[in-house]
Amino acid sequence: MNTTLALEYARASQPRSLEKLLELLRFPTISAQFPSNQADFDLCTGWLVKHLKEIGFQRAQIFPTGGPDVVYAEWLGAGMAPTLLIYGHYDVMPVEPVSEWKFPPFEPVVDEKRIYARGASDDKGQFFALLCAAEAWLNTGGLPVNLKVLLEGEEEELSPHLEEFIRQNRDLLRCDGIVIADMGGLDPMVPLVEYGTRGNCAMDVTVAGPTKDLHSGTYGGAVDNPFNVLVRLLAQIQDGETRKIIIPGFYDRVKELTPSEKALADEVPISDEIGLYITGAPVLGGESGYPLKVRISSRPTFDIHGIRGGYTGEGVKTIIPATATAKLSFRLVPDQDPDKISQLVSDYLTRLAPPTVKLTFSLTGRAAPATSNLDSPVVKAANEAFLRGFGVPPKFVRGGGSLPIMTIMQENLHPDVLSTGFGLPEDGEHAPNESLALEQFYRGIAMMVHYFHCVTEIR
């Protein structure tokens, strides 16, 4: 076991690794559209199993779930060394608005600096870097750790079937630590390690009024317009001045940062100037009383993602729509519980709704907030690995996104979790023209080659 050999192998394999990644990016595995696109998922998981076997895993196979299949692989040749589990997700976000893509989202384009494709950064390009690092060790004498791989296909839908799969396969998945690369640094010189993630409570709220769309000339003034009612309800979720959520009880279980967490946060070079540059917003927003770096990671938020119903095309169609459905979500922080929050929201809106409409709710996704142990070798080893792979140590932050896997794995398998990644703010994850920097992809492979060794040294 020789890090130098593995590093050389990884470097020499860069062109082939890129080619293989482009193959993977061509599968349009949009989980929001599953199962109508089952065939695309089957082609992708088949490709992954074949690839995992080719690069040296002893076992690679597909496991069914109630949703998209899980891909599992393992190499257990390191004897008494620790066992790590790589988690990644091969599903991707929808591609709307399609017209804003400069090229088809599933026909990857590579220029001098970046790989452009849906999933390039989130998460195919990132977990693939981990697999490339494993491949480098497997083809130069074997890994210093035992390695398991779990790739799921509905992370973007908040992993509704993963918990059941993990419960039923506790022995198969048993490990000392989980490694997830599904995030990014602030810039190439500021890599990040997440020691916590926000939870999520996503729901659809439907306001139903008349039994069919009505002409707003003939019937305007007769009935409450479901859209008029919906905007009034939604406007009462958040204070217009402080941007605090005004649903009674919402903040009851929210923990403020500890002094040592505040000290870690102080080290993170996130300024309002950076925030403005990255988002392009005229002025930053969010909850009053907290700096940007805390607002985006350690405070709960409320977002409306879209409102379905009525007429949204060109020109004029003056109808009173029969229904209006808002898609919304709340990011949650420790110790908020997504089920309790969902109940608070539906109780609150139901209380506010006038008798002129009927309100229905549908919980479309849930994830509990989570934190991981900063002192475990699995997390600590990232410090040295980034220093060697990127030339700088990472900053430790709480992440704003949600990783259902983190909570689920912690509850069921109790391992330590390293959550990190090689993306950058300009990647445009979830947006049109998503991309991943080539340099970050190759440095990510090198960092992980080091990590597999470092984690055994610290231990």
Add this chain to the structure above:
Amino acid sequence: MNTTLALEYARASQPRSLEKLLELLRFPTISAQFPSNQADFDLCTGWLVKHLKEIGFQRAQIFPTGGPDVVYAEWLGAGMAPTLLIYGHYDVMPVEPVSEWKFPPFEPVVDEKRIYARGASDDKGQFFALLCAAEAWLNTGGLPVNLKVLLEGEEEELSPHLEEFIRQNRDLLRCDGIVIADMGGLDPMVPLVEYGTRGNCAMDVTVAGPTKDLHSGTYGGAVDNPFNVLVRLLAQIQDGETRKIIIPGFYDRVKELTPSEKALADEVPISDEIGLYITGAPVLGGESGYPLKVRISSRPTFDIHGIRGGYTGEGVKTIIPATATAKLSFRLVPDQDPDKISQLVSDYLTRLAPPTVKLTFSLTGRAAPATSNLDSPVVKAANEAFLRGFGVPPKFVRGGGSLPIMTIMQENLHPDVLSTGFGLPEDGEHAPNESLALEQFYRGIAMMVHYFHCVTEIR
């Protein structure tokens, strides 16, 4: 000139009239999609010109406008008798949501009672009844009046090019009265004549925040979500309790009904029970302090028709959308001015908007409110014609919809206007599965055969 002969001709022609109407309904003339569907419009106007010549008009031709073509026809064989102008619109509403149609919207289906197709009631089926009545006279010795026909193709878009066309063709269109059949009765035994229409001010309001869609995990709390801002702005247009519009100055030029108008309104048998039955709403809504029949005809209203942007498909896509665009409109009553209202709305919302977003407005349609003279022969003759054609006299109401033609013609040609129609509340104008009752179609033809005679008698 013999009404009996014309009536017999109309009755004998019913099967052929229906066949011809079905031909007309097959043209998918959706004005919201013009000019991408220009070819469909050209086929429809070509068909209309041919048909008008076939049924006996001396002249029938197409006139270009900046939008869809206008079809004009005339028969001026009645010497010194008054000249009427029939107005109709051959364009139709969009057909979304397509999935709710029980059959393709442009493949008409006829059962024992109804004709189902987009445009059956609004307005192809209705103006076609007027043409059938003209045909009956033209083929049994000639009409008792001189008759002009003006069919436009963008009424559903609030007729943006019609005013210019009318201005430029004042001599061609000169007439003593205009007859419009584009509305309906409460039921077959309660036909209606409109002596006024509401105006309309339709606009798109766009809230723009970040320059691209952002991941709500990574960026939630950093920027104001344009949807969150938009619902707060829209919620401040209308009071949640009284449903009054709270934009300063909005009601400044609104006239209350006169005592004689109130007396006419009292005669109209519109009850809350009927309103609930027709709309299917759990409870009626609208401005407090006014009965249903006044709310839907003589009071201004505010309706949101849809909100574009973000993600509205199945599943979860947790983004902060870059923009949110609301399509909204205000129905206006005398003497509100659509341009002034549009300015009030944009000033008000601009003042309320936070600096975290940029607001833009686009006026998508405008129509002034209008009233017509209840004492003119053109309006009065409808009383006797309905009595003979339907067996009952009509009720006189102010209509809730908007008829730009009414204002434009009044301003430019000063004629009296008869606005009536043969639709029924269950027709589903603007909604999926639009239909027209066969009985109403045939009775409408008979009523108009009488009307052409009655209008000369009263005069």
